[in-house]
Amino acid sequence: MDTSNRVIVVGAGPVGLCLSLALAQTGVEVCLIEMLGEDNFLEQVSRAGTNHPATLELFERIGLYDRLEPRGIIAPLFHYWDRREHQLIAEFDHAHLKGDTRFPYVLQCERIKIVEEALKLAKAHSNIEVRLSTTFTGFTQAGEVVTASFTNPAGECESVSGAYLVSAEGARSIVRKQLEIEFEGFTYPDRTLNIEVAYDFRKHGYTERNYISDPEEWSNLFHWKGPPDRWRIHFPVEPEAEETALTRAEALQARLQRFLPTGKPFDIVASNLYVVHQRVAQKFRIGRAILAGDSGHVNSPIGAMGMNSGIHDAFNLAEKLTRILRREAGEDVLDRYERQRRHVALQHTQAQTIRNKRLLAEQEPATRERNHAELRRTAEDPKLARAFLLRSSLIESLREAERIP
Numbered sequence: 001m002d003t004s005n006r007v008i009v010v011g012a013g014p015v016g017l018c019l020s021l022a023l024a025q026t027g028v029e030v031c032l033i034e035m036l037g038e039d040n041f042l043e044q045v046s047r048a049g050t051n052h053p054a055t056l057e058l059f060e061r062i063g064l065y066d067r068l069e070p071r072g073i074i075a076p077l078f079h080y081w082d083r084r085e086h087q088l089i090a091e092f093d094h095a096h097l098k099g100d101t102r103f104p105y106v107l108q109c110e111r112i113k114i115v116e117e118a119l120k121l122a123k124a125h126s127n128i129e130v131r132l133s134t135t136f137t138g139f140t141q142a143g144e145v146v147t148a149s150f151t152n153p154a155g156e157c158e159s160v161s162g163a164y165l166v167s168a169e170g171a172r173s174i175v176r177k178q179l180e181i182e183f184e185g186f187t188y189p190d191r192t193l194n195i196e197v198a199y200d201f202r203k204h205g206y207t208e209r210n211y212i213s214d215p216e217e218w219s220n221l222f223h224w225k226g227p228p229d230r231w232r233i234h235f236p237v238e239p240e241a242e243e244t245a246l247t248r249a250e251a252l253q254a255r256l257q258r259f260l261p262t263g264k265p266f267d268i269v270a271s272n273l274y275v276v277h278q279r280v281a282q283k284f285r286i287g288r289a290i291l292a293g294d295s296g297h298v299n300s301p302i303g304a305m306g307m308n309s310g311i312h313d314a315f316n317l318a319e320k321l322t323r324i325l326r327r328e329a330g331e332d333v334l335d336r337y338e339r340q341r342r343h344v345a346l347q348h349t350q351a352q353t354i355r356n357k358r359l360l361a362e363q364e365p366a367t368r369e370r371n372h373a374e375l376r377r378t379a380e381d382p383k384l385a386r387a388f389l390l391r392s393s394l395i396e397s398l399r400e401a402e403r404i405p
């Protein structure tokens with residue numbers, strides 16, 4: 001069998017699916033391996049969901065945007081709040097980006113809806129062989145061929161060969177570990193508690209996306225389309241606290257009442273606790289094995305950049321792999337992929353999410369005051385606001401990456 005036009009993609013998360021669709025559209029054959037099956041694919045814990053303008057443009061390119069818009073919420077605005085004073089500090093409006101993008105807003109649409117719709121498109125594409133209930137176990141590479149091993153739905157060991165292998169397996173990437181690539185960075189000692197509530201926070205002045213600063217308990221508050229409509233609230237929790245104690249119904253209610261004393265119990269839909277890492281792989285490629293998305297970089301969700309920047313990796317890589325397979329470019333373009341996307345992971349995604357967390361958790365009163373004054377000044381000045389939004393929406397990261405030779 002001719003393996004020279006086939007790319008093996010491991011992981012049908014948002015990154016693996018976008019990569020597969022972008023490759024398939026240009027005539028590349030894809031073998032997409034995913035350990036989840038028809039029976040449990042939609043049972044994944046809800047995660048990311050804020051899709052920035054540049055990502056929406058990419059979704060449109062693969063026919064995904066029209067499927068997501070009706071399932072999401074168009075949100076042109078986002079807020080910074082001071083929880084201590086219960087005061088709106090600044091409102092940013094993506095309308096300032098009208099000249100920069102066709103989508104001057106974010107789309108609040110959760111990862112689970114994105115992968116559900118993208119998987120339907122992948123299954124319908126004749127260039128994509130989707131292998132669900134298939135667990136990747138390792139790979140070898142020799143000459144111009146890379147071979148992936150996996151356990152098939154019947155529990156048997158099998159393998160498939162191709163010209164390149166892309167690890168879109170998420171943070172626990174077997175490919176990254178097999179290649180012994182360092183995952184450099186750190187893990188925050190405090191964890192984040194996510195509570196999902198069916199309650200309309202807009203009647204208290206909040207908008208669809210809110211970043212809330214507080215020296216004791218900062219928070220994020222986001223709106224998701226239902227039914228029923230849900231709001232996701234994040235709180236930091238101490239490293240030593242017991243998970244069962246934190247997620248007990250009374251403990252969740254008490255925390256929510258401290259945040260917004262309504263006097264009535266909140267309708268809690270779900271809750272979960274997660275650990276936050278800031279890590280970037282030391283290399284994004286060795287030979288014919290390439291990392292994309294969370295397998296190459298993970299970061300705090302404050303600012304909604306992990307999935308977005310992973311999807312930007314996918315499109316950058318798809319374009320380069322297509323040119324290589326058409327013999328229009330040499331393999332050195334993959335070194336440029338690494339230079340461009342590692343730069344974005346370190347200087348944009350990681351740097352900004354670290355800054356975002358520091359801003360929300362700042363304890364020193366004078367620094368807090370200075371930060372808030374700066375946010376107000378930025379939001380009120382159209383030129384400064386546009387520059388701020390170009391950074392927060394990752395448009396600047398894409399423009400900067402284009403300038404990297």
Ligand SMILES: Cc1cc2nc3c(=O)[nH]c(=O)nc-3n(C[C@H](O)[C@H](O)[C@H](O)COP(=O)(O)OP(=O)(O)OC[C@H]3O[C@@H](n4cnc5c(N)ncnc54)[C@H](O)[C@@H]3O)c2cc1C
Nearest residue numbers: 011013014015035048049050136170293294304306307308
């Ligand atoms: C609470 C929370 C909120 C977040 N909010 C945002 C947000 O608003 N915006 C944003 O941009 N990012 C956000 N993120 C980050 C975002 O979820 C990730 O960056 C994104 O999901 C990474 O996509 P991925 O495709 O690289 O990996 P994943 O989404 O982890 O997908 C990996 C896929 O690979 C499969 N897989 C793994 N191992 C194997 C194997 N051995 N064999 C076969 N298949 C395998 C998995 O089943 C999965 O389907 C958030 C994260 C968290 C935890």
